[in-house]
Amino acid sequence: MLYFQYIRKSTDDKDHQALSLETQQRENMRRFGDQADIQIVATIEEKRSAKYPGRPEFNNMLDRIERGEAEGIVAWQPNRLARNAVDGGRIMHLLDTGKLKDLKFANYMFEDNPQGKFMLGIAFANSKYEVDTLSRNVKGGNQTKRENGWLPNKAPVGYLNVDRKGPIPIIPDPDRFPIVRRLWEYALTGAYTIPQLLDIATNEWGLRTKKCRKIGGRPLSLSATYKLFQNPFYAGLIRHAGKDYPGKHPAMITLTDFAAVQRMLGRDDAPRPVRRTWDYTGLMKCSCGRSITAEGKTNRFGSQYVYYHCSRNVTNTCSEPYVEMKGLESQMRDFIESVTLSPKRHAWALRKGSRSAAETAKTIAVQRAALERARNENELALKNLRYLRTHEQITESEFLSDRKELVREQLRVDQELGRLSPERVIEPERAVILLNVRGLSWFDKGDGSTRRLLLNTMGSNPVLAGGKLNIDAAFPFRRYDRDHEISDLCTEVTDARTVTDSERLAQIVHAVRELAKRFEEKAHGEAA
Numbered sequence: 272m273l274y275f276q277y278i279r280k281s282t283d284d285k286d287h288q289a290l291s292l293e294t295q296q297r298e299n300m301r302r303f304g305d306q307a308d309i310q311i312v313a314t315i316e317e318k319r320s321a322k323y324p325g326r327p328e329f330n331n332m333l334d335r336i337e338r339g340e341a342e343g344i345v346a347w348q349p350n351r352l353a354r355n356a357v358d359g360g361r362i363m364h365l366l367d368t369g370k371l372k373d374l375k376f377a378n379y380m381f382e383d384n385p386q387g388k389f390m391l392g393i394a395f396a397n398s399k400y401e402v403d404t405l406s407r408n409v410k411g412g413n414q415t416k417r418e419n420g421w422l423p424n425k426a427p428v429g430y431l432n433v434d435r436k437g438p439i440p441i442i443p444d445p446d447r448f449p450i451v452r453r454l455w456e457y458a459l460t461g462a463y464t465i466p467q468l469l470d471i472a473t474n475e476w477g478l479r480t481k482k483c484r485k486i487g488g489r490p491l492s493l494s495a496t497y498k499l500f501q502n503p504f505y506a507g508l509i510r511h512a513g514k515d516y517p518g519k520h521p522a523m524i525t526l527t528d529f530a531a532v533q534r535m536l537g538r539d540d541a542p543r544p545v546r547r548t549w550d551y552t553g554l555m556k557c558s559c560g561r562s563i564t565a566e567g568k569t570n571r572f573g574s575q576y577v578y579y580h581c582s583r584n585v586t587n588t589c590s591e592p593y594v595e596m597k598g599l600e601s602q603m604r605d606f607i608e609s610v611t612l613s614p615k616r617h618a619w620a621l622r623k624g625s626r627s628a629a630e631t632a633k634t635i636a637v638q639r640a641a642l643e644r645a646r647n648e649n650e651l652a653l654k655n656l657r658y659l660r661t662h663e664q665i666t667e668s669e670f671l672s673d674r675k676e677l678v679r680e681q682l683r684v685d686q687e688l689g690r691l692s693p694e695r696v697i698e699p700e701r702a703v704i705l706l707n708v709r710g711l712s713w714f715d716k717g718d719g720s721t722r723r724l725l726l727n728t729m730g731s732n733p734v735l736a737g738g739k740l741n742i743d744a745a746f747p748f749r750r751y752d753r754d755h756e757i758s759d760l761c762t763e764v765t766d767a768r769t770v771t772d773s774e775r776l777a778q779i780v781h782a783v784r785e786l787a788k789r790f791e792e793k794a795h796g797e798a799a
Contacts, residue, residue: 272373274343275332276311279351281320292316295347298377303345309375312341314661321354322402333361336371343373349391350398359395363388416440420519422509427502428480428491430520441520450478451499452523458500458532459524465536469496500532549577550719551599554727557581558736559589565596579735592738602740603726604714609750610729611710639688646684653677702783703747713786721786728782 278295296314303309317328329352335341346352353359365371366388374381379394381387413423421440426432429451431444454472457463463471472478473490482488491499499505506529507522508515549565557563557580564582569575577596583589656677660670706729714725726733731745744750 272308272343273310273312273341274345274373274375275336275341276314276345277317277329277332277351278314278347279317279319279321279326279329281318292318295351295377298347299345299375302377303375309343309345311345311661313657321350321352321358321398322406324355324357326358329358333365336365339370342371343375344371345375347377348379349376349394350401353395354398354402356395356399359392359399362395363392417509417511417516420509420517422504422518422520427504428478428495428499429505429523431481439519443521444481447478447481448523450476451505454478454499455505455524455528455532458535459528465496465500466493469493472496497536500536503529505529549579550723551579551596554723555579555733555735555740557583557589557591558734559583559591561589563735581735591735594735594738594740598738599740600722603722604711606730606740606742607714607725608711610707610744610748612707612751642684642688646681646688649677649681649684653681702779705783705787706748706779709786713790716790717786724782724786728779 276296276299278292278299280292280295303311315328315332317326319326319328321329332344336344344352352362362371362374366374366383373383374391381391416423426441429444429448430441433440433442450472453476454468457468457471469491478491480487480489480491503510503515503526504518504520505523506526507518507520508526509518510516552563552565555563559581562582563579565577565579567575567577578593579596579599580593581589581591653674656665656670656673659665660667665673706725710725710729714722717725726742729745729748730742733740733742735741
């Protein structure tokens with residue numbers, strides 16, 4: 272009979288495992304390896320808890336059993352297979368339907384009869400009871416620690432976990448506590464952004480996380496720095512599930528200081544005043560190099576206007592004039608018109624897109640067949656490699672090294688296949704043509720966000736100088752010579768077909784999809 276060997280542990284932490292994967296496999300092979308009627312066709316390893324359903328390797332193994340690739344399972348004991356009712360029920364169902372004919376355990380006897388299934392069900396239920404009880408006890412112990420003023424988890428940077436069973440389980444880290452406290456002091460000045468504080472702590476003060484067995488010894492990431500300034504633990508509070516518990520650990524700052532930093536960060540629990548946003552801020556630069564901002568004005572008759580200008584301040588002057596929004600949008604329209612086709616060329620452009628699609632598909636078919644052959648050969652090599660490891664003809668290190676290369680090659684081939692699909696290759700060409708054909712119409716009919724999207728997709732480096740918008744055509748678009756529109760468009764389509772900048776092509780495709788979606792929804796709304 273053909274068997275799968277399933278070995279599992281919950282985590283990579285050896286200190287919290289009753290039996291390692293290697294030990295489970297050795298015990299299974301010592302018990303069943305020399306029996307002629309048991310042929311182990313594959314060893315399934317998994318490092319996931321069985322408390323909840325959803326283990327990918329386990330589910331894949333049962334799917335393969337349903338397909339008839341094996342008829343039995345070898346495991347160390349029943350709790351390696353299931354600690355929840357869903358997984359245990361699926362095994363019982365496979366036994367009832369006869370697709371799973373036998374279970375072999377190194378330290379548990381199972382027989383495929385009513386009494387054996389009954390005892391197996393009790394074993395699965397007992398496994399679930401053990402994990403539920405352990406979870407409840409751990410949660411209860413953690414809650415008691417919080418109520419006693421101590422964090423039950425890993426201490427944040429600046430503090431150290433010591434003897435967890437001792438009277439003081441968390442103490443200040445003598446190497447990092449002064450640095451982190453100084454970071455809070457800098458933040459309270461309001462003169463530094465979070466990225467600036469991270470740069471100072473990393474490059475000037477040498478702040479690194481505590482080195483552990485597998486992780487640590489590295490600078491803080493930007494997201495970790497934001498979390499640091501949002502953690503009330505530094506103000507003497509332990510927050511859990513929306514509740515705050517007073518901590519007994521030494522606080523770095525006061526609660527008043529913590530609230531002040533939250534207001535600077537604009538947190539929901541201390542929000543800053545809401546500022547109005549404008550359609551084109553952040554899109555353009557001033558000729559002096561600063562960003563362009565906007566502000567609204569209302570005249571004595573109640574009419575409202577929006578003006579865009581340099582974000583100069585008291586210490587930095589700029590002589591560039593204000594530009595009213597309608598005048599700015601008129602200049603934007605002139606640019607869009609200069610990079611789109613005249614109406615008489617629209618039909619030709621759409622036909623050109625259809626012909627290029629047919630031609631490209633023929634070339635892709637040949638390349639796709641070659642890549643699929645390479646993928647099949649790689650899958651066969653992976654299967655053979657697993658067979659060699661199962662029969663111990665190669666070492667574990669050899670298996671892992673070779674498998675890493677094969678998996679990497681499989682990913683590369685799959686990515687190449689994705690790039691060569693006709694839809695993905697042809698779509699950028701069609702997107703370029705659609706923007707050339709409909710860009711001006713979309714600009715005229717759209718709102719501020721639509722016009723911003725068009726400008727951001729078809730233009731680059733927009734600069735306001737002397738009240739004039741200077742903007743370049745973004746690759747592969749170009750300003751048209753009305754006497755040579757067709758030849759210019761042919762060049763654009765060729766550029767879109769051969770360009771290797773996948774991010775740029777993706778930007779164009781996503782922009783066209785979004786624009787088409789907006790106007791389709793608008794058309795449906797008007798029809799309704």
